[in-house]
Amino acid sequence: xxxxxxxxxxxxxxxxxxxxxxxxxxxxxxxxxxxxxxxxxxxxxxxxxxxxxxxxxxxxxxxxxxxxxxxxxxxxxxxxxxxxxxxxxxxxxxxxxxxxxxxxxxxxxxxxxxxxxxxxxxxxxxxxxxxxxxxxxxxxxxxxxxxxxxxxxxxxxxxxxxxxxxxxxxxxxxxxxxxxxxxxxxxxxxxxxxxxxxxxxxxxxxxxxxxxxxxxxxxxxxxxxxxxxxxxxxxxxxxxxxxxxxxxxxxxxxxxxxxxxxxxxxxxxxxxxxxxxxxxxxxxxxxxxxxxxxxxxxxxxxxxxxxxxxxxxxxxxxxxxxxxxxxxxxxxxxxxxxxxxxxxxxxxxxxxxxxxxxxxxxxxxxxxxxxxxxxxxxxxxxxxxxxxxxxxxxxxxxxxxxxxxxxxxxxxxxxxxxxxxxxxxxxxxxxxx
Ligand code: DLL
Numbered sequence: 463x464x465x466x467x468x469x470x471x472x473x474x475x476x477x478x479x480x481x482x483x484x485x486x487x488x489x490x491x492x493x494x495x496x497x498x499x500x501x502x503x504x505x506x507x508x509x510x511x512x513x514x515x516x517x518x519x520x521x522x523x524x525x526x527x528x529x530x531x532x533x534x535x536x537x538x539x540x541x542x543x544x545x546x547x548x549x550x551x552x553x554x555x556x557x558x559x560x561x562x563x564x565x566x567x568x569x570x571x572x573x574x575x576x577x578x579x580x581x582x583x584x585x586x587x588x589x590x591x592x593x594x595x596x597x598x599x600x601x602x603x604x605x606x607x608x609x610x611x612x613x614x615x616x617x618x619x620x621x622x623x624x625x626x627x628x629x630x631x632x633x634x635x636x637x638x639x640x641x642x643x644x645x646x647x648x649x650x651x652x653x654x655x656x657x658x659x660x661x662x663x664x665x666x667x668x669x670x671x672x673x674x675x676x677x678x679x680x681x682x683x684x685x686x687x688x689x690x691x692x693x694x695x696x697x698x699x700x701x702x703x704x705x706x707x708x709x710x711x712x713x714x715x716x717x718x719x720x721x722x723x724x725x726x727x728x729x730x731x732x733x734x735x736x737x738x739x740x741x742x743x744x745x746x747x748x749x750x751x752x753x754x755x756x757x758x759x760x761x762x763x764x765x766x767x768x769x770x771x772x773x774x775x776x777x778x779x780x781x782x783x784x785x786x787x788x789x790x791x792x793x794x795x796x797x798x799x800x801x802x803x804x805x806x807x808x809x810x811x812x813x814x815x816x817x818x819x820x821x822x823x824x825x826x827x828x829x830x831x832x833x834x835x836x837x838x839x840x841x842x843x844x845x846x847x848x849x850x851x852x853x854x855x856x857x858x859x860x861x862x863x864x865x866x867x868x869x870x871x872x873x874x875x876x877x878x879x880x881x882x883x884x885x886x887x888x889x890x891x892x893x894x895x
Pocket of ligand 1: 595602671675697705762785
């Protein structure tokens with residue numbers, strides 16, 4: 463169901479008129495209120511008044527994660543602190559977290575966009591949403607929560623962790639929609655099985671999964687194990703949180719970007735050049751409604767492509783492809799570029815292995831080595847050593863064939879790779895230590 467039929471199905475021309483008007487307002491606010499933006503614009507020799515069409519957006523400078531860090535904690539806020547009603551922060555794997563703020567109106571827009579996203583994922587009034595995204599500084603828990611309430615659904619604010627208890631609550635409360643990271647969804651399936659709870663007998667109809675990369679094969683696996691229909695939801699704290707884009711249940715082919723609130727661009731990460739629709743590159747977002755923390759041409763480092771083709775669901779907003787990696791999670795193994803998602807795709811083709819894996823990169827002498835650790839199913843693990851060794855060889859051969867990189871494959875026992883309650887840690891890069 464389309465939650466906001468008027469805005470989600472706007473014809474392109476009307477949508478662009480709204481985008482332009484909102485863009486002008488946000489540029490003026492950022493220029494007037496945030497010293498960083500004023501300085502950046504002045505260095506580029508441009509003022510908000512010079513932006514006369516949507517295309518002029520391309521003349522504005524980019525904003526990077528480093529810029530946000532340099533202004534830690536509140537330097538990028540565009541409203542006085544007494545208008546800020548909420549603060550979140552992205553954990554970040556290295557260095558300082560990025561701090562973001564929201565006015566009451568920002569929270570209202572975010573709730574609306576999350577209501578749209580949940581609705582696109584199949585939720586509605588009368589649904590019970592089991593929300594296992596973490597509550598706290600992370601935007602996942604509260605973002606989904608406010609959207610669920612706006613939608614008029616019932617939300618169980620279970621947060622992450624205490625997985626045993628979660629599966630009991632699933633059995634007793636009968637939730638119909640599951641929201642969590644895809645890796646946690648698989649973990650829930652495992653723990654349910656241990657507790658002799660069959661997902662087939664639960665009431666789940668749909669799941670709205672995101673916050674970390676996952677593949678099409680991972681979707682199939684989740685749908686099969688959890689007996690629900692899974693869609694992908696994307697977002698990032700700097701731009702808002704979850705609900706920047708989402709797949710629709712009708713097509714499940716690319717994520718609709720809520721373009722009346724965010725303008726997406728794809729750029730060549732090396733040159734900064736804007737790429738046409740269909741080409742793959744780094745996603746860049748400009749927020750055009752946020753008051754407290756506007757971002758202008760924010761470089762996400764996420765890799766995707768934009769697809770303007772009309773969608774069978776009726777939404778007119780452009781779709782982005784599922785994120786295929788990050789410009790900074792690309793591993794360069796002896797000169798070959800490899801994304802963890804590509805390895806995941808190769809692994810998921812192999813029937814005997816489970817969707818739990820970890821990549822370890824080491825440097826021995828001057829040479830990089832990649833070890834792929836992947837779990838095998840209970841059933842396969844009881845096989846003879848010789849059979850397991852052959853399986854390792856087969857996986858290594860496929861990785862070499864599809865990605866051009868040699869990897870050492872290590873099959874590990876079921877349930878030995880650490881499970882995460884939020885985002886899974888897929889790569890351990892010992893080269894940096
Ligand atoms: O992960 C917001 C979120 C919460 C999205 C719940 C979806 C559901 P951050 O912690 O700031 O925010 O992390 C943002 O996570 O730049 C991507 O690299 C990655 N990411 C988020 N969603 C997806 C997705 C939240 N669907 C960073 N597919 C982003 C792939 C994703 N990567």
